[in-house]
Amino acid sequence: MSKEGYLNMDLLRFTTAGSVDDGKSTLIGRLLYDSKSIFEDQLEAVETASKKKGEEHVNLALLTDGLRAEREQGITIDVAYRYFATPKRKFIIADTPGHIQYTRNMVTGASSANLAIILVDARKGILEQTIRHSFIASLLQIPHIIYCINKMDLVEYSETVFEKIKKELEAFSAKLDVKDITFIPISALKGDNVVERSTTMNWYQGPTLMYLLENIHISGDHNLIDARFPVQYVIRPQSTEYHDFRGYAGRMASGVLKKGEEIMVLPSGFTTRIKSIYSSSTEQEEAFAPMSVTVTLDDEIDISRGDMIVRVNNQPEQTQEIDVMLCWFNEKPLVLNGKYALKHTTKEVRCIVKDIRYKMDINTLSRNTENKMVNMNDIARINLRTTAPLLADKYHRNRITGSLILIDEATNETVAAGMII
Amino acid sequence: MNKYHLTHLKELEAESIYVLREVAAQFENPALLFSGGKDSIVCFHLAKKAFWPAKVPFPLVHVDTGHNFKETLDFRDDLVKKNGVNLIVGSVQESIDSGKVTEEKGFNASRNALQTVTLLDTIEKYKFDACMGGARRDEEKARAKERFFSHRDEFGQWDPKNQRPELWNLFNGKKNIGEHFRVFPISNWTEMDVWQYILLEQIELPSLYFTHQRECFIRDGVIYAHENIIPLKPNEKPEKMQVRFRTIGDISCTGAVLSNASTLEEIVEEVAATRVTERGSRIDDKRSEAAMEDRKKQGYF
Missing domain, CATH: 2.40.30.10 (Translation factors)
Structure with missing residues (x-):
């Protein structure tokens, strides 16, 4: 790599959503492998571990599952960060697990991402989890979403299947607030349209996933208007x-x-x-x-x-009364009229939960005003009053001055993430 | 590239400086763990940038196993003198002498694991509430799960299954008395980023990183420096080799690589072409599949 090359590289942070069954680990494994970011000793270690577990193929999920408990149980517990680079860009993947504490982990991974890859199984089409992933990506205002319609090899690389899923996704995502959406038919297992262009889907004229990751325009993602x-x-x-x-x-x-x-x-x-x-x-x-x-x-x-x-002529709002969309992270449910520590930019205040307006059903995208019990992984719209004014913008306009976290004052745990409405 | 756009190195630098300043703002008594290796040297370089023109507002802490390369210690002392920072040394030898830890025996004995006790004792003695270190998430799979702000309980333990979620750039450094934090400002850097940044900023490094002739011997495929610390087995014959080190740790657990790279440019080229991770030559990680996770849970850095 020439010196001029890496001095002009930029950085793309993306998150991947989907469960093991969608082929997410296979996709990440392929991106890492085909970009030569997996090293020989890592591959050897994974091969040995796969054999030990009696698995037939090299299980690329073992590359990302770093904790003992994860490997023992065959599940991913926590967000893992992965890195790879091509001559054009450096990439940081926030790989979020599909099973436990899904919302918490995906929200965490999404908070700093420029782009989300959402995997859809071509055989199954849009599932509840597709809706959930898409909603969280739009809630966290990830600027770019790529829907990878995966396992095209299992539907005979059919254009009809791809077009049908694409139409459904387009219709559904019109309800969401996302700026840039792309659809790619892929087979992560066979490698079609991941790094190499597919030779079996000539009907698809769009870019490969890697081409898109390398070339998608991200310099416009930062708000350069409000100082x-x-x-x-x-x-x-x-x-x-x-x-x-x-x-x-x-x-x-x-x-x-x-x-x-x-x-x-x-x-x-x-x-x-x-x-x-x-x-x-x-x-x-x-x-x-x-x-x-x-x-x-x-x-x-x-x-x-x-x-x-x-x-002087462009100021945030100064307010002690805010409405936020809240993702709850803790086993102890949110307490109405409860007091929490609140961190917003570099400021820390205390706040009281004045009202729980509704709970979001993220599988159907409907609002629940009957049951307002906010448990772990729930998303709700609430109203807060703070002890001192916040210098706040709406999250929609500013992901940094529009975001906050709540902290339990007894345990010091981060119990919620909030986006100012 | 757009005028208002940062390169990946500048964006990583901005993120790390933000984390270093956040530590200085949120904690009363932080320290920077300094091993004399390239990652901690980069962390110190970033700290100088973060607080310029003021001095770095925290001391350096070196946990000395007593088995360090002389080059590393000389470099450390020189850096401390040049920059007028405070250095605190925690001595593993003292922990052994006072009977707090027992030295491993045998051909593969290492003081690597003993460091944890000395580190925790040093933290307790000086009442540090945050210890920053140059660990990176790309180094090792347990570290890929690590936070920027990593909470440790009163026994210094890491609970990987119960970590605080970290969102946007909001870091929660709240803790109870007796607990502390480990903070990793260069979490998102890769080995390549570190080398490119060292080249870009022309950061000085110990001579061990560059090619040199050294008496070495090979054991289990690893090239060891022949120093008096590691006893030779009967069939092991030291010979002169042209080597450099990709990582620098305690002599007993750092392997060398055959290399002719004598400049930073050549090292960057070598790193780009290599097919083995840098921790592939770290014997401390090879003890078991979860060696790093187990050590970290006990309070290892």
Whole structure:
């Protein structure tokens, strides 16, 4: 790989949804194997383990199932992260299990993904789980969805079967909020249209899965309009050389900030100008998401972690009363009128659950206003009141300033993920 | 490429710097575990960037097995002096002398597993509430399941089946008294990313990573450095070999590779062409299929 090559590579994070029966492990195994990302000693270890378990074929799922309990029970318990690269891109796969705690794991994997691959078994068509996967992908606002109609080899590579499933998916996904949807007929087992173009499906003129992963346009996925800089840490060297240096460190959540630009600090509302922007010791003209930078300002203002630097004429909402779509992660159910710690950008507050508006049935996409018991893996719309104002955007517009987590104050566990409506 | 778009290395760097700053903000007494290996050197480099122009606001902690390469220790001391950081050394030899751990015996004895006790003792002694390390998820299958912020109970144990979900960039570092966290800022980097970044940033490394002549011997297909720490079996004859190390750990569990790579460019090329993982030469992982998971559960880094 030439130096120029890897200095121009970008990064695509994607998540894969589907159960073992859909051929998900086979698909990931093929992507890793065909991109030469599986090493000889890894393959050897998997071969030995497969033999030990008396399995006929090399079980590629053993590559991703890292924990003893997972291998013993033959199931995937937790999100596993996998890495591979081609000369064009580096990829991070959040591989989410299909069995236990499905919603929790898929929501976790989806939260940082640019793209979701949803597997559909060509023999079975749209199942409840297809609806569930699609709904979560749209709820988490993953910009790109690829439906892989898999096991085409078991339906004689039939165009009619593919077109029928595609039509049904199109009709159904019109109800969802997804920007970019693609359909690919594949056989993960035989390798058709995964990395290599299929020779048995000449009726399909579209790209292979790998081509799409390498070329899908992702630079538009970041919100570059709303400048949001949550202050993460204040840097005060107090050294002789940098005696008066007071830098505000953080990661751009969205938008662009420029040197010399007039800005406002929230919640105080003071305005000043950006004096300089540093990426470590290098001065920059501007900062954009998702850069980590340090900003200095013209005036000395009292700013601390949890504050936000924004443009004067483009501000988030300041509110103590918010509606969120909540995914519940804990065995203990959500408590109406219960109090929780809440983390949003770099700010931490406490909140109280004022109302559970409805529970979502994610298999039928209907709202349940009768049974409002929110258990593990449930998704519900709730209303929260916070002890201090949040500087919030709607999740639909901003995945960073629109997201939050709830923490149980007794156990310190992360019990829920929320998307601001 | 679009003007407002980061390369993969810059995006990984931004993510790691965010994690390092999050640790400094959320914890009272964090530390950076430093082995003198390339991953911890990269972590320290990122920490310098994250807090510039202030000094790195936490000490380095080295758990010294007493079986380290001299080159590693010299490099460590030099780095500490140059950067004016505080170094704390936890000594496995002291843990052995005080009877807290018992040294393994035999030809394949290693102090690797003993490190855990020394590490946990050091954490307790200095009351560290977060220990950062350069572990990566691509290294090993148990590590593929690891979080950025990894919670440890009062015994330092990892409970892989009950990890806190990690969403967006919201990290939950809340804990009860006596518990602590392990934090892995370069979780999402691969071996290749690390080498490309070292080349891009021209980061200094111990000479062990580059090709050199060394007295070595081969046991079970692994090339070992011939130092007095590992007793030779009767049929083992050390000879001069042209080698370098892909990973650096304790002498007793680090294998060398035959290589002529003398520059970072050549190493990047070599890593791109290699068909074996870097931990393929780590004897500590080969003890059983779940060797890493078992050690991590007990508090290993």
